[in-house]
Amino acid sequence: MKLDILYFAWVRERVGKSQEAVDTNAKTAGDLVDELILRDAGYAAAFSDLSAICVAIDQELGDFTTLLKDCREVAFFPPMTGG
């Protein structure tokens, strides 16, 4: 499954990029994180504390157990600070 991953704020800074396209067999957002962490230390640093990270799947808020089936875009970011 091909999908785009987006990173925002300090997650983006630690990963070192704002966006990338991946081909993955991950079933959930959590599986996808497990794959990324294996790649290099930047990902490991970004995802060292999952309780500090939010997930959106196709622009809808989800969590690490949300299924990725048929999704096109996954985004990882810290808790939002709008307003």
Next chain:
Amino acid sequence: MKLDILYFAWVRERVGKSQEAVDTNAKTAGDLVDELILRDAGYAAAFSDLSAICVAIDQELGDFTTLLKDCREVAFFPPMTGG
């Protein structure tokens, strides 16, 4: 004791005037109302239900038991509807 009495809104309309000077021996605002009611039907109509009327003594909110000692101005009016 000489003092000014002010009336507002429908209390003013029923009494038929917005202001008057009186010379009274009333100890409280309630005593003053008792005196006024004896005068004519307009006052009696205005003060027929005291639970619907508020009192200010020298521009401070009080009630019918508030002492009038040394006061210069008593006002009677319905519950306020500002805002």
Next chain:
Amino acid sequence: MAARVQEAPFDFSAEVVAFQADVQNAGAVVTFTGVVRDDSGCLDHMFIEHYPAMTEAALQKFALQAMEKFGLEDALVIHRYGVLTPGEAIMMVATAARHRKDAFAGADYLMDYLKSRAPFWKKEVSKDHTEWVASKVQDEDALAAWSDAPKS
């Protein structure tokens, strides 16, 4: 802090711009505007009577109370009297605070006091009917919900 009673309309935009320019370090500004509503569809105008010797002092007192209670940076109250037609602004409140919740609570608190403790009386004048607006039980309840509120 400023509290004004006036017959003339006020310029909401200009008031808020001046209010915000004066505040040094407020992260949050809340405004409230009360407008003459015509629910029946046949309101000609509203007439607002007030108690001149008492009104401005009362508004100032409530604005200062709100500033102290919620640690506001600043507060503004403007209230009109006289003849107002549907759609016209009756009054406005503005509060500035470092944090959002205080700005909201300060404005809400100030409005609860203005509704039930500021010496204004509203009369609705329609073509064939004239009526003093009655105070609402909910307004007294809202006021009573603040811990510092006097009993009615």
Next chain:
Amino acid sequence: MAARVQEAPFDFSAEVVAFQADVQNAGAVVTFTGVVRDDSGCLDHMFIEHYPAMTEAALQKFALQAMEKFGLEDALVIHRYGVLTPGEAIMMVATAARHRKDAFAGADYLMDYLKSRAPFWKKEVSKDHTEWVASKVQDEDALAAWSDAPKS
């Protein structure tokens, strides 16, 4: 209802005047403005990042939720991103309702959603220090206090 995301400053006065002109029978209009605050005295600017594909849809969703929940006549949200200096307005909300309590509650509710559920991230940039603003436990608590709030 309108929800906009933009980099450019907005004209608060013009926005509120247009908002009020459009509303037919609202007795109450509440506005909130969020302003860049410089608590340390050495903030150079704030940088606001957002998620373009998601942001405007999220603002619209929250504004519609607020309108429905509180029976608002209308609601407006404008939120900026990019570089903002101390004193600049970050965002504004306006709500119009027949009654005061609904206008206040609608604006407060909308702000609670924008704080914690709209995809914006703030970074404070000082001369010798740069820091992403952390979310606050109080913001989650405020959101959770609304009965329809999703669990975090």
